[in-house]
Amino acid sequence: MAPENDQPFNTTKDVLESSGAIHAPTRVRAKRNRKQTTVGFHALPAYLKDNEFIRGYYRRVLPVNESFKSLFGLHNETGNIYTHLLGFFMFLALTIYIARLPPTPLAFGHQQVDALWHSVCGNLDRIQEGLQEGVHNLQHGVQHLQEGLQEGVHNLQHGVQHLQEGLQEGVHNLQHGVQHLQEGISERVHSLQEGISERVHTLHEGFSETVHHLHEGLSGRVHTFQDSVLHMSVPGAAAAYEALANQLRWPTVRWPTFVFMAGAMICLFLSSLCHLLGCCQVHITKYVWRVDYAGICILIVCSFYPPVYYLFLCHPGYLTFYLTSTTILGCMAVAVTLLDRFQERSWRFFRAFMFVALGLYGLVPIIHQWFINNSVPQVQKALLVDLIMGATYISGAVIYAYRVPERWFPGKFDLWFHSHQIFHIAVVAGALIHYKACLLLLEWRDASGGCAVPVTDGPVSRVLQQMQDLGHDLHSIEEVWSKLQLYIQEHFASGATSAAAASSHM
Numbered sequence: 001m002a003p004e005n006d007q008p009f010n011t012t013k014d015v016l017e018s019s020g021a022i023h024a025p026t027r028v029r030a031k032r033n034r035k036q037t038t039v040g041f042h043a044l045p046a047y048l049k050d051n052e053f054i055r056g057y058y059r060r061v062l063p064v065n066e067s068f069k070s071l072f073g074l075h076n077e078t079g080n081i082y083t084h085l086l087g088f089f090m091f092l093a094l095t096i097y098i099a100r101l102p103p104t105p106l107a108f109g110h111q112q113v114d115a116l117w118h119s120v121c122g123n124l125d126r127i128q129e130g131l132q133e134g135v136h137n138l139q140h141g142v143q144h145l146q147e148g149l150q151e152g153v154h155n156l157q158h159g160v161q162h163l164q165e166g167l168q169e170g171v172h173n174l175q176h177g178v179q180h181l182q183e184g185i186s187e188r189v190h191s192l193q194e195g196i197s198e199r200v201h202t203l204h205e206g207f208s209e210t211v212h213h214l215h216e217g218l219s220g221r222v223h224t225f226q227d228s229v230l231h232m233s234v235p236g237a238a239a240a241y242e243a244l245a246n247q248l249r250w251p252t253v254r255w256p257t258f259v260f261m262a263g264a265m266i267c268l269f270l271s272s273l274c275h276l277l278g279c280c281q282v283h284i285t286k287y288v289w290r291v292d293y294a295g296i297c298i299l300i301v302c303s304f305y306p307p308v309y310y311l312f313l314c315h316p317g318y319l320t321f322y323l324t325s326t327t328i329l330g331c332m333a334v335a336v337t338l339l340d341r342f343q344e345r346s347w348r349f350f351r352a353f354m355f356v357a358l359g360l361y362g363l364v365p366i367i368h369q370w371f372i373n374n375s376v377p378q379v380q381k382a383l384l385v386d387l388i389m390g391a392t393y394i395s396g397a398v399i400y401a402y403r404v405p406e407r408w409f410p411g412k413f414d415l416w417f418h419s420h421q422i423f424h425i426a427v428v429a430g431a432l433i434h435y436k437a438c439l440l441l442l443e444w445r446d447a448s449g450g451c452a453v454p455v456t457d458g459p460v461s462r463v464l465q466q467m468q469d470l471g472h473d474l475h476s477i478e479e480v481w482s483k484l485q486l487y488i489q490e491h492f493a494s495g496a497t498s499a500a501a502a503s504s505h506m
């Protein structure tokens with residue numbers, strides 16, 4: 001039965017005093033009045049009246065410092081405060097646990113190392129083939145150029161010879177004509193002829209030399225280029241390492257998991273604080289419940305970070321898009337919750353829309369990734385776990401909205417197990433279930449070396465299971481690297497011989 005008047009104190013002494021079992025002297029009574037007391041629903045100011053099915057054990061309106069002391073009293077918010085305060089410490093402990101948790105070893109068999117190598121190798125082979133083809137074309141081009149030049153020189157030589165012959169003939173004719181007239185001039189003409197011949201010869205020689213130099217220079221360049229292709233094994237190996245390192249990322253980064261843990265801690269801590277201060281004057285409580293809602297928004301947004309990050313790890317474009325858009329939407333929801341102007345009635349639909357949009361938008365990346373990762377058992381398991389999380393949150397919200405069970409037995413659940421407490425427990429449970437789903441995804445990415453093992457090439461978990469069944473230790477990252485190093489040596493040794501063979505055809 002809910003009390004109609006001021007509730008007794010919570011301590012045994014208070015209870016005895018108020019029941020008249022012991023007589024309280026005036027001094028004690030005065031002290032008692034200063035101390036925290038609980039009141040019935042009817043005694044609350046209008047702004048604190050919220051759930052008429054909880055009849056008693058309300059704290060009176062208290063100043064902030066007194067309301068902090070109510071942490072140690074017993075009233076109808078005690079359960080609400082402690083459920084989330086304990087949840088906060090639980091998540092703090094789990095965060096420390098994750099920070100110290102060693103990464104899951106690679107679930108790599110030889111098959112997986114082979115698959116990884118071949119996926120990188122396909123690209124390297126293509127690069128090398130392209131380069132060799134380029135060199136081949138260049139060699140052809142140079143050969144054509146050489147031939148063209150030689151032909152040009154040949155034609156030039158011919159031309160010069162014709163010119164010489166023509167000149168000689170002209171001079172000869174001139175000589176004959178002039179011989180009859182002035183024999184004395186013939187000597188001069190002869191020297192003129194000789195001069196012209198000499199010049200033509202010099203021109204011819206100089207030109208041949210230039211062409212020869214040009215030819216030698218070009219040949220030298222082609223040779224150098226050929227050599228650089230031959231020695232491509234060194235930068236090639238480096239390129240192979242780089243390509244492998246890009247694909248084989250181990251361990252998987254954990255910051256998205258920590259973002260979620262931080263979000264859960266912020267939400268739970270703010271919630272306990274808000275419930276602690278929920279009995280203050282109106283100018284404080286007005287903000288207290290907004291902060292409480294903002295905490296829930298933060299939890300929702302932070303919850304998306306680990307699944308979106310791990311599920312889209314190999315699709316960075318989608319990854320950035322979803323994380324950015326969810327964060328922007330989350331910030332808008334927090335702003336709508338906190339800012340004064342959005343508290344007006346006219347914004348009511350917008351406020352409701354923001355929360356619904358935030359919740360529904362979260363389904364988009366989850367449905368999208370299903371087309372990418374649906375064959376991975378760990379992803380299936382994690383999604384199943386998150387379905388349970390969703391069910392937990394929704395049940396909590398429905399219980400909260402319908403104020404069950406106190407609606408059926410008003411005044412019977414004032415202290416314990418009223419709807420808000422159940423909702424609080426559902427929030428902590430939902431967050432814990434989501435934590436489990438996040439760990440499953442993190443383990444999967446760790447075991448598959450980031451994006452090293454393609455999903456379609458045989459899910460990691462099967463290998464993991466087989467190897468464990470056979471009593472094998474899982475591959476350590478060092479083992480995988482040493483095996484890949486062997487591959488690189490083999491590949492580039494054979495690559496260098498084939499390049500040498502190709503160049504010898506020149």
Ligand SMILES: [Zn+2]
Pocket residue numbers: 080271275292420424
């Ligand atoms: Zn609450």
